[in-house]
Amino acid sequence: MTELLDATDSQTAMLADLVDSVRAVEETIARLSAVRDGMLAIASRIAVDVARQASHPDQGDMAVRSVAAEIGAAVRASDRTIERRMDAASWLVEAFPAVWAAQGAGRISAAHAQVIADAGAHLDHALHREAYAARAVEAASVESPNRLRRIARRIAEQFQPRTVTERHRDARELRRVWVKDLDDGMAELGMLGPAVLVHGMHDRLTRMARTITLENAQATKASTEETGEPDTRTTDQLRADLLADLVLTGSPVGHDSQTGVLGKIHARVEITVPVLTLMDDDPGASGSPPAELDGRFPIDTDTARLLAGGVTGWERVLTHPITGALLAVDRYRPSDQLSRHLRARDQRCRFPGCGIAARKCDVDHTHAASHGGETCADNLAHLCRRHHMLKHHSPWHVRHRRVGDDRGEHENDDTNAGRAGDLIWTSPTGTTYIDRPPQQNAVTFTEDNPP
Template sequence: MTLVLDATESQMVMLADLVGALCVAEETLAGMQAARDGMLAMASRLAIDIAQQTAHPDHGDMALRTVAAEIGAAQRVSDRTIERRMSEASWLVEEFPSVWAAQGAGSISAAHARVIVEAGAHLDDPADRAAYAASALEVAYVESPNRLRRLARRIAEAYQARSLTDRHRDARDKRRVWLRDLDDGMSELGVYGPSALLHGMYDRLSQMAHALIDQSSRGVDAEGAAAGHDAGHDAGHDAASDPAPAVDQLRADLLADLVLTGVPAGHDSAGDLLGPIQARVEVTVPVLTLMGAADPLGGPAPPPAELDGSTPIDIDTARRLAGAVSGWERVLTHPISGALLAVDRYRPGDQLKRHLRARDQRCRFPGCGIAARKCDIDHNHAASDGGPTCAENLAHFCRRHHTMKHHSPWRVRQTAGGVLEWRSPTGQIYVDRPPPQNTVRFTPVGGNAPGLPPGARLT
């Protein structure tokens, strides 16, 4: 007999109460999310109204950025995320009002609403959208979002005025690749593209993986053949001592191998334009971490290496990358505060650019995480107005926030230590500080800070 069947009557009553309370909580949460969507849609409409008053040629794009930046800075969220939420909320509220109302009443969850909107996104006629939404809602009232997805697509197809071929042609324009950082030095690479191509890619990787496994089972060291694909594999490691990699692992290794070393024959030019291009990453690692040193007094271990100033990676990978590069950039930091002091390089180069890249590490607009190497270096006080070209008047901004700085009411001022003060259109001040350096800092013991005497501890 199961534990639930052995429960007492009072315990079952408590369980029933919990189930009821959770249902009420979910209904309340759905209603609050619908209310938030309504306010985001109002913010989007406000931005468009502001742009229409001045007949701005960008059709409201800069106004939307400005409003999204105001909301994002106040909520400590990327303005790109806020702008995406505004767009999604506007689409739900204005194009699927019955779905929004059902969510507001707590009859369906935000997940149900999202499934219905996504499946009916290509319905252009308002009457078709309304009829589709009514049919989809009947299913949503009794089914989970996962079950609803298949049925909603089927219902939407009945109202499609355009053929699947025409819609696929438009959808192909949205193909993309994206990267999302995860924990433990890992990241996720995603691809959105035509189903036939992606299924074919997956099938080829699977066939390659199974071929290596089959070869290994016949006594040939397939793992040795695949070991070079694994970014975490040690060249001096005895591959034969490890178990054979699983199909999922081999698929990942093979994909990395093909992307990093293959030549895009279908897109390359006659002059071999793309073949010579190699992957590029930026890694910062404290020298004590690189050396494998530890605090002799038992303090904490040095911090791990970082990729592009944001993603920790394992020291073995960092050491292999450090050993393969032709030159290093040396970032000198204060031994106690960890503040950036200077940037040096064994080879001559543009000192100021290297200093700024090491200091900023990413776009300096609040909430933005675009890596500095992908950003523009901009004068905080415009050079045309007499602003000097120096570290105290320069900072990295991604193209989105660079243009917003020049073409919206947002204003920025740099203070001591590379700290930026952004003034929003509503007059709020948002402070963005340079991210801490990935370095070792020492805590003085016994009050002798200046000379860092023996006994100073790592922090």
């Protein structure tokens, strides 16, 4: 490549200055990240000290949650995210002070520090961690985080007092499956498990996909006339389709009970779709909003129609034609009217920053029923188990805003016009945060766009 050979001396000098500036900015970011980690570690320590002073039986867990919720609400982030950051910062600052100091000096980045901390997570002895950190920081000063990961693991292995077999037994306890929502109606399914099983699963899916591809090719070659559209799916696409088919239609023969109860469990999802979207041949062109999964992200209209056509009953959400506000929820088949209304209104946990779907949450009395609180929409809200516990076992307080309630709280957004259904949370430091029900996925009309 000879493109840069044509650069003038001034352009080359400018490029050199830019490179130096980017390096300086990266060092500054590393220092600031170290400062933030130090602050988060201090916040975690304060929470633990408060719990220790009061001899809390949970060893400070609820105090840490409360502090994380305070910081999360202040910076508009999930308190779960803040608590994970607090844990990571405490581990880095307390277990690997030399690594934290190197990051604070700008010698290594936050990504380098994370790699070193992760690779040395199983080193229990302080002297072993100290010796490991010194060598890892030296390697980090000349390597990228990606290259450092393998080097750090090799260095840490030299200080491991336990065998791989012993550590694997502990690591197996962390196996789990999770879902990450993506754009365009897609989501990602992840799994953490023993490497042998995971690679075995992937290999079986690959063999099945290649067998389908081979059979399709042979059938196409043997056929003298075209019988339909050829299967053009790639190996990756076939693996994904096969995995979905196996999980959704297969039976857990290795875990099921004698009554086969696990095999009778079917997948459940909740879809909200405007009726005009179901009726419209081209909802995108007409401006009708797309269907939503769990009230959180859109899905394609074809899938929404397929699911709507296969269910035995629909829950109808009635909204105001101008504002789109929720008016009522009903269903032709008898069921719990109030519960459906709350699910449609809340859609997710009502603690600031939390996005757990309402169907996974508890329905909580804001004013306790044991103290005279009514069982009505103005005194009920969905809270995930984490924030349900936080409400009852920490200094956080909450109340419903009712119609006509115009107290002058300092709200956590730029909108001062409150409405019924709002939850007013007060943190341990006295700061007020307003959590409003999400906007409904519905068509709204204005004077310029009448129904």
